[in-house]
Amino acid sequence: MMTKSFGKSDVSELVSSLSWLEEDGSSQDGDESPEIRGHHGMTLASRMSSCTELGSEDMEEEEEEDDDDEIGADGENAPKRRGPKKKKMTKARQERFRVRRVKANARERSRMHGLNDALDNLRQVMPCYSKTQKLSKIETLRLARNYIWALSEVLESGQSPESNGFMEMLCKGLSQPTSNLVAGCLQLGSTPVVLNKLEEKCGPGLASVTGQTNALSFPSPGLPSPPYGSLEASHLLQMKGFKGPAYDNPSSTDCSSGTPPYDGPLTPPLSISGNFPLKQEPSPHDSDRNFSLHPGHPAHYLSSHHYPAAGSLTAHQAHPLFQARFELPLDVAFDSFASSHLVPPQMGSM
């Protein structure tokens, strides 16, 4: 069997393609001109826009102008207008515009629904998923980005998905409620024992080997959370007396707004070139679960199988997500990745 290493540069491309997520919260609004942004206030731009947004009235006006023009053109002393002659806005043409606009609206609506469906699919493969309390769009994207990054780290360095570092990566740049949510989810199903101490002694891999996890007492996901976005994972960990292993970022920005600034550059350790279109495949556990670490999600799988390091997975061991949900991408088949990039497990490593 051929083995290839799972190159860092590949995934860093992938994740860096999401680098806009690092930009500060204002980026979600997509502009930097506050004078035209005011929340619900009417601004110059919007007034101008609202002057022109009444399509049909506008068109009627235009039609009248055209009519005038025509009259003028017919007249003797009227100045001739240069340039291409405007098509006359006849009633029929006007109606065609209206119909086209209505159709365009419908298309746009369904396009956005498709986008939202895709986001929902994405939410379903995130470490925490709830039908009742959905992550916002921006948080979903950020978490997804972190998730890819964190899983890459698991594969590359054998970091335990139950380690503090894993969760820190997941929570990086997320709002506080989302961070709490993720932390809460990762906590579910774990055995809150003194593993923390064990891990301190024996290294981060131990938790996985023994099947135990760190006891992290974060607020339950459903509970009210403190002011939005002021903590990140490292802060949470510090609150509980944890040391952020490798991902502490002392200079992390205070996320005091709704969508916190994405602090610090992420330089993911791995890279996967290619796309991984997801099949819609709702987990059977979705319906009866509130928040949880999916039994089917990669982190859970990785943690229950303890991948010691990159290159020690077999295809048949690969997470179902990798095997079943990833279809053949544009240039890299993940199947072939799974079968050709991974080597048989080392006995005794699981």
Next chain:
DNA sequence: TAGGCCATCTGGTCCT
């Protein structure tokens, strides 16, 4: 009540 999030409408641009 302010602000966050969202859905929808709309006009512009690019492409077929």
Next chain:
DNA sequence: AGGACCAGATGGCCTA
């Protein structure tokens, strides 16, 4: 001409 995509504007809903 028409469709896809995008970004701005707007208003509704919800929560702190």
